[in-house]
Amino acid sequence: MKTIHTPTRILVADDDCTMNLIMQAALQAYGYEVTVVEDGVAALAAFHAHPADIVLLDVEMPGLTGYEVCKKIRLMDSDVPVVLITGHDDEASIDRAYETGATDFIVKPVNWTLIRHRLRYILRAFRDAAQRREAETKVRRLAYFDALTGLPNRQSFAEHLTRELSRKKGKTTSVQRLAVLFLDLDSFKNINDSLGHGIGDLVLQWTSDRLRSGLHSSNTFSRPSYQTKEDVQPIPLARMGGDEFTILLPSIEETEDALVAAHRVRELIGRPFVVEGQALFVTASIGVAIYPDDASDADTLLMHAETAMYAAKDNGKNTCQYYSASLTKRAVARLAMESALRLALERDEFFLVYQPQIDVVHGTIQSVEALIRWQHPEKGLISPLDFIPLAEELGLILPIGAWVLKTACTDAMRWCALGLNPIRMAVNLSAIQFRNHHLQDDILAILAQTGMPASQLELEITESILMEDATSALSLMHSLRDHGMHIALDDFGTGYSSLQYIKQLPLSKLKIDRAFVRDLPASKADEAIIRAVVAMAKTLGIRVIAEGVETSEQYLALAHMGCDSIQGYFFSEPLSFEKMADFLTNPLVE
Ligand code: C2E
Ligand code: MG
Ligand code: MG
Numbered sequence: 001m002k003t004i005h006t007p008t009r010i011l012v013a014d015d016d017c018t019m020n021l022i023m024q025a026a027l028q029a030y031g032y033e034v035t036v037v038e039d040g041v042a043a044l045a046a047f048h049a050h051p052a053d054i055v056l057l058d059v060e061m062p063g064l065t066g067y068e069v070c071k072k073i074r075l076m077d078s079d080v081p082v083v084l085i086t087g088h089d090d091e092a093s094i095d096r097a098y099e100t101g102a103t104d105f106i107v108k109p110v111n112w113t114l115i116r117h118r119l120r121y122i123l124r125a126f127r128d129a130a131q132r133r134e135a136e137t138k139v140r141r142l143a144y145f146d147a148l149t150g151l152p153n154r155q156s157f158a159e160h161l162t163r164e165l166s167r168k169k170g171k172t173t174s175v176q177r178l179a180v181l182f183l184d185l186d187s188f189k190n191i192n193d194s195l196g197h198g199i200g201d202l203v204l205q206w207t208s209d210r211l212r213s214g215l216h217s218s219n220t221f222s223r224p225s226y227q228t229k230e231d232v233q234p235i236p237l238a239r240m241g242g243d244e245f246t247i248l249l250p251s252i253e254e255t256e257d258a259l260v261a262a263h264r265v266r267e268l269i270g271r272p273f274v275v276e277g278q279a280l281f282v283t284a285s286i287g288v289a290i291y292p293d294d295a296s297d298a299d300t301l302l303m304h305a306e307t308a309m310y311a312a313k314d315n316g317k318n319t320c321q322y323y324s325a326s327l328t329k330r331a332v333a334r335l336a337m338e339s340a341l342r343l344a345l346e347r348d349e350f351f352l353v354y355q356p357q358i359d360v361v362h363g364t365i366q367s368v369e370a371l372i373r374w375q376h377p378e379k380g381l382i383s384p385l386d387f388i389p390l391a392e393e394l395g396l397i398l399p400i401g402a403w404v405l406k407t408a409c410t411d412a413m414r415w416c417a418l419g420l421n422p423i424r425m426a427v428n429l430s431a432i433q434f435r436n437h438h439l440q441d442d443i444l445a446i447l448a449q450t451g452m453p454a455s456q457l458e459l460e461i462t463e464s465i466l467m468e469d470a471t472s473a474l475s476l477m478h479s480l481r482d483h484g485m486h487i488a489l490d491d492f493g494t495g496y497s498s499l500q501y502i503k504q505l506p507l508s509k510l511k512i513d514r515a516f517v518r519d520l521p522a523s524k525a526d527e528a529i530i531r532a533v534v535a536m537a538k539t540l541g542i543r544v545i546a547e548g549v550e551t552s553e554q555y556l557a558l559a560h561m562g563c564d565s566i567q568g569y570f571f572s573e574p575l576s577f578e579k580m581a582d583f584l585t586n587p588l589v590e
Pocket of ligand 3: 491513
């Protein structure tokens with residue numbers, strides 16, 4: 001915007017010297033800074049040397065006419081107001097003035113009083129337009145670009161994709177394919193949680209830089225045809241939000257090309273980032289959807305690419321996956337399961353069953369394990385293997401876990417009330433429950449409410465508890481043990497923890513996973529492993545229990561190897577509260 005310190009500069013070009021003199025005197029009197037020239041060529045040179053704020057051109061000049069000069073000035077500056085001064089006020093001359101890009105025209109003889117107001121008006125109307133354009137650009141940036149990475153955003157990508165699609169549909173020649181890649185960083189939450197959001201943001205910025213430069217290097221993608229100049233910067237790449245990015249391959253020959261490109265992108269991300277001298281490895285899962293094979297509109301293509309990305313995650317992450325119609329069916333089923341699971345607790349659809357753990361030496365019931373079941377209103381009985389992972393993902397495992405603890409403790413006390421001997425109750429805890437800071441308080445409150453002594457409660461945990469924050473997991477385990485509870489390590493042998501690790505844990509029981517029991521007594525390898533685990537556990541004073549014992553041969557082999565207890569269908573399947581009460585009364589164990 002102009003300030004009073006920089007007067008408005010006016011360039012006047014007229015071959016009529018008298019006219020020039022009067023014009024200069026009049027305009028200078030109004031405070032303008034005026035440059036006068038006498039032909040079109042001089043006008044262009046003057047404008048080139050010192051662009052003016054407004055240009056007044058006589059139409060009739062030797063050499064270049066006012067129209068021609070106006071056209072050329074427009075090529076240099078599309079915004080500067082150019083006013084043509086003409087002797088003719090016929091429609092054709094006026095039309096011609098506008099066609100050459102003139103802003104306005106003044107008809108000779110010039111009215112010297114009015115010209116001042118006329119120029120002021122023209123100047124203001126343009127200034128206004130410039131401001132409006134600036135504001136529009138700002139709004140556009142906010143609406144179409146992501147602030148953190150500077151990449152186009154979801155809206156921008158969707159619009160660009162729609163344009164590309166309609167361009168393709170308009171073509172009558174052979175159908176050319178287009179691919180959308182939907183990329184999501186794997187375990188990005190862990191980076192945020194363990195290294196902080198600052199590093200998380202950096203990783204997102206580096207990722208976008210890497211993708212941006214990868215997209216422009218010719219060997220990453222076959223055809224950079226999207227690199228055309230448009231009012232919005234070319235958008236082969238966008239950040240959808242969070243750790244999600246999309247890439248558009250506007251022209252691929254074969255469907256396979258998209259997967260090749262997706263794997264290249266995955267490799268691009270897979271190279272380590274260096275944070276404070278340390279290498280940080282980030283991987284990505286990528287879903288691919290293709291026009292016209294999978295969908296013909298932008299929204300559905302994007303949705304399918306996202307569905308495929310989730311399937312890539314399910315396949316073990318750090319991989320790429322095509323969309324297929326069956327994936328949508330799976331997504332729909334999952335969504336239905338999700339909403340049913342959210343309601344299951346309040347609709348009272350969960351119940352517990354109990355499986356006894358038999359002491360090998362004394363033939364007594366050493367404890368019972370509580371196992372959850374879901375009675376789905378339409379699907380019937382659902383295994384915890386099918387809904388616990390979903391409950392963990394949705395955060396529902398916390399209320400469900402609390403319900404299990406409370407119900408199991410209540411039932412243990414109900415058996416006592418029936419005159420049965422107190423029985424140790426083993427309850428499975430998810431790693432997510434274990435990470436919850438309120439876990440210990442919640443358990444203590446449940447024990448107080450139900451009247452169950454802490455020493456009667458055994459918590460079954462898995463090695464995954466140690467994966468993320470072993471130090472705090474360890475101190476929580478010690479604290480629970482100090483309150484009198486017992487801790488059992490479930491599914492032992494399927495995780496990563498070394499025997500060395502086990503020494504540090506305050507365990508009272510180690511549960512050998514069914515995988516090592518299944519092929520007994522034939523498998524010598526399993527036998528060797530079980531013998532080693534039993535020997536180590538004995539030196540640490542930890543009891544060993546074998547899970548999934550189904551046959552007398554397995555039972556005898558395990559007893560022979562020195563296992564302390566046995567759990568499995570050989571003795572009993574998981575039982576209802578009432579059946580378990582009967583079993584506790586008449587254990588049928590010799
Ligand atoms: P787990 O804790 O290892 O439980 C043992 C699983 O083996 C149970 O499966 C049990 O029914 C099954 N089983 C017992 N004896 C035999 C046998 O002789 N042969 C075979 N083939 N299987 C046997 P279930 O009840 O389906 O539970 C599966 C898993 O779900 C459990 O494995 C546990 O990790 C989880 N789970 C169950 N209830 C809960 C719960 O209340 N909370 C949490 N967080 N997880 C639970
Ligand atoms: Mg268990
Ligand atoms: Mg187990």
